[in-house]
Amino acid sequence: MSLVAKKIVKSFGQPPNVTIVLKTLSFEIKDGEFVAITGRSGSGKSTLLYSLSTLDPLNSGTLLLEGKDTSRLSEKALHEFRNQNMGFVFQFHYLLPELTCEENVLFPARKTNQHEKFRKQAVKLMDDFEIGHIRNKLSGQISGGERQRVAIARALIMKPKYLFADEPTGNLDSTSSEKVLKIFEQVNRTLKTTILMVTHDQGYANRAKRRIGLKDGNLEFDKKRS
Amino acid sequence: MLFLAFKQLMARPLQTLLALLAIAFGAAAFIILSGMMLGFREVFIQRLINTAAHISIKAEEKTVEEHSLDSAFFPDKLVKWLVPPVSHDEPPHIEYPQGWFDKLDTDEAVEAYAPQLVAQVLLSRGKLSRTIALIGVEPEKQIRATDVQSDMTVGNFLDIGKGGFQVIIGESLAQKLGVRQNDNLNIVDTKGEVRPAKVAGFFSTGMVQIDDVTGYAPIHYVQEVNQTPGQVSQIIVKLKDITRAKTVADNWAALSREKVQSWDEANANFFAVFTMQDMIRYILSAVVLMIAAFVIFIVLNMIVMQKRGEIAILRSMGYEAGDIIRLFLSQGIFLGFFGGLLGLGLGTLVCLYVQSIKFGQGMGMSRGMDHMLIAWHTYIYVTAFLLAFFSGLAAGFWPAYRAGRMHPIDILRSEGG
Numbered sequence: 001m002s003l004v005a006k007k008i009v010k011s012f013g014q015p016p017n018v019t020i021v022l023k024t025l026s027f028e029i030k031d032g033e034f035v036a037i038t039g040r041s042g043s044g045k046s047t048l049l050y051s052l053s054t055l056d057p058l059n060s061g062t063l064l065l066e067g068k069d070t071s072r073l074s075e076k077a078l079h080e081f082r083n084q085n086m087g088f089v090f091q092f093h094y095l096l097p098e099l100t101c102e103e104n105v106l107f108p109a110r111k112t113n114q115h116e117k118f119r120k121q122a123v124k125l126m127d128d129f130e131i132g133h134i135r136n137k138l139s140g141q142i143s144g145g146e147r148q149r150v151a152i153a154r155a156l157i158m159k160p161k162y163l164f165a166d167e168p169t170g171n172l173d174s175t176s177s178e179k180v181l182k183i184f185e186q187v188n189r190t191l192k193t194t195i196l197m198v199t200h201d202q203g204y205a206n207r208a209k210r211r212i213g214l215k216d217g218n219l220e221f222d223k224k225r226s
Numbered sequence: 227m228l229f230l231a232f233k234q235l236m237a238r239p240l241q242t243l244l245a246l247l248a249i250a251f252g253a254a255a256f257i258i259l260s261g262m263m264l265g266f267r268e269v270f271i272q273r274l275i276n277t278a279a280h281i282s283i284k285a286e287e288k289t290v291e292e293h294s295l296d297s298a299f300f301p302d303k304l305v306k307w308l309v310p311p312v313s314h315d316e317p318p319h320i321e322y323p324q325g326w327f328d329k330l331d332t333d334e335a336v337e338a339y340a341p342q343l344v345a346q347v348l349l350s351r352g353k354l355s356r357t358i359a360l361i362g363v364e365p366e367k368q369i370r371a372t373d374v375q376s377d378m379t380v381g382n383f384l385d386i387g388k389g390g391f392q393v394i395i396g397e398s399l400a401q402k403l404g405v406r407q408n409d410n411l412n413i414v415d416t417k418g419e420v421r422p423a424k425v426a427g428f429f430s431t432g433m434v435q436i437d438d439v440t441g442y443a444p445i446h447y448v449q450e451v452n453q454t455p456g457q458v459s460q461i462i463v464k465l466k467d468i469t470r471a472k473t474v475a476d477n478w479a480a481l482s483r484e485k486v487q488s489w490d491e492a493n494a495n496f497f498a499v500f501t502m503q504d505m506i507r508y509i510l511s512a513v514v515l516m517i518a519a520f521v522i523f524i525v526l527n528m529i530v531m532q533k534r535g536e537i538a539i540l541r542s543m544g545y546e547a548g549d550i551i552r553l554f555l556s557q558g559i560f561l562g563f564f565g566g567l568l569g570l571g572l573g574t575l576v577c578l579y580v581q582s583i584k585f586g587q588g589m590g591m592s593r594g595m596d597h598m599l600i601a602w603h604t605y606i607y608v609t610a611f612l613l614a615f616f617s618g619l620a621a622g623f624w625p626a627y628r629a630g631r632m633h634p635i636d637i638l639r640s641e642g643g
Contacts, residue, residue: 046638055542056635076546083544090638094539096230098237108543110229166638 002031002161002194003052008061010044010051021047023217024061029210031161032192034184036199036208043214045198046166052196053086053164054078066161083111087155087163087193091170093147095139095154101146102126102135105153118157125153129183145176152183156193163187165197169204181207227549231556234529241525246565248518253569253614254576256511257606261577263503264601273432274496275489279340279371279462280471282492283326283478284485285318319343319457320484326461335474337464338370343445344459345452348414349395351403358399360413360441362448371464374429374442380407381427383442390424391447396437397428415451423447511610515617522561522621526554530629534637541634551630558622559615566614570607577602 010022021044029035037045050056052063054070063070065081073081087108095104102122109118126132129149134142139150148168155163165184169177181204187193188209199205206225213220235242292310296303320326323341330339343362348355365387369375375383379397386392393413395405405411405425413421423443430437449455465471471488479486490497530537537550581600 050635050638053542055638079544079546081544082542086542086544088539088542090539092535094535096233096536098230098233103233107230107540111544111549 003029004064005052006062008051008063009059010047011059021217022051025219027212027222029194031194034188034195034209036197036205036211037214038199038205038211039214044217045214048214049164049166049196049198054082083108084158085161087160089152089155089165089168091167093151095147095150097139100136100138101131101150104150105157108154108158122157125156129153145172145179148172148176148180149183152180156187161194163193163195165195167198227553228556231553231560235557235560245522245525245561246568248521249561249565249614249618250568250572252511252515252518252617253566253610254573255514256610256613257573258576259507259510260606261600262580262598263507265599267500268601269599274493278489278492280465280468280489281463281475282487283461285320285459286483286485287318317454319454319459320461323458330463335465335470337466339461339463340364340367340371341445341458341461343448343452343457345448346416347451349403349411349441350414351405351411354403356399356403358439358441360443360448362445363442364445371462377429377431379428379430385426386442386444391421392426393423393441393443394427394429395425395441397430398434398437400428413451421451511613515613519617519621522558522618523625526558526622526625530554530625534632537629537632538634538637547630551626554626554629555622558618562615562618565618566611569614570611573610
């Protein structure tokens, strides 16, 4: 019982121009699952991901993380929870261009002034992801695939329970995309990190252990790979 | 966040340097303007005080109004003058100087005092002549109450008390009359009577408006020239604490018929000019610093817009709005702090250079004022630094606040993340 969504609703706009993007969704994601969220453009997949990651507050319904109702947590507690338990990967890498790759990877640990403690972990992650050789380079000096792998290493540096990925292969060529997917599978298998990945690519979605399909804000399907 | 703030500043060296220089020029402008204006002003005031004393007690000038004399000439009559009387009834003088002397001798606030009688005379030597104010003094008292002894460039001020009719005149006046020490010249009073006098020495206050038109002689000689034996036209007083001049003068004025003025009241016209100078100084510095702050504002605002995606990822990592505000505000503070320090250095160097600039007597200055005068007060530098620092802080505030208010989801949606 790691992540539970009960009748969650997310809408945008003010009456009478309200658009309901997520329409009373309920499901449960267990620890260590690798879930792909799929659907057409505008189906609400990214909104679901941001809502489940607490970045975007819900309009109604309940989201339980580790048994805690997130609506009852303070803003500070949510920030802390995100820093300690969640990692994010977006379609664009959003690396800080002034910092080296290693400094980027360690940046979440700077929040709690623990970057020195996590340095070995950063080196190991970067070696595992075959980006050890670019540790001291700036993001402007490396390829797109390498940037995305640095972004994944940054998302994983705090050993989060959850990894939220929004179209992580959206800007990558097939070789780099394959590398990213392999990293996700490896992280899910070895670190038992729960992964929620939004993708419109059915091929990559099929690599997940579970697929949640959205259509017009409703749950279209929820299938586990046998 | 300081780590990232510093990295961001270093990543755009040209913009950072531009903002630093803008702030530095603002702080330096304040230091240079203040140093020059206050430097000259302080020497000017010091000379004014030392020459004119802390408090002056003068006889009220009694003017004759149209009906002042009615009761004396036509008691109990309504008078219509065909030609109304207009002149003074007698030369202004303190009516009971001994009363003042007794009071000043016992007043604990008083350091020293000196009675004076001023007469307008013509000084002539050969074909050259000049009208001056001949101040009759008691030399011993005069040197205790003023800095006139230290202003002596030739001779000793006490020499005028050593017998005979001896005068001390301004050095620039002596040059104009072509006289040297121990030369004789003639003093012509308002009735045309001529008296020979010996020049005992010269003084120089540094102010031509004094040095060109002033001479000193023993008071009993001036009383004789003025044909007002025993009269005193003013008493100048030196206080132990100059800051009490206005209070003491007001107290004495309330209890006397004479006009009692502190040095700052007597020179109120100068202070009006100084106030205007201060306004100009602050406005000019404020304009330069506002331009500097605007540069920082533009630079930081641009960076905030460029870094929306990075702000979103920082927020998703758990960094709070306060952290984001600190990230950008600290850059404004950094620019203000180091720009201020740079400005202090720059301002000091320029002031040192300006102070080394010499000018000649042709500029109307004399002893002690042969170069540009600079004030080196700590408060000028502290004020300049604080102005620079708070300009940076103020300029960084809005962009930082704006960045802190950005919601990660809004950014991610607009960036298509």
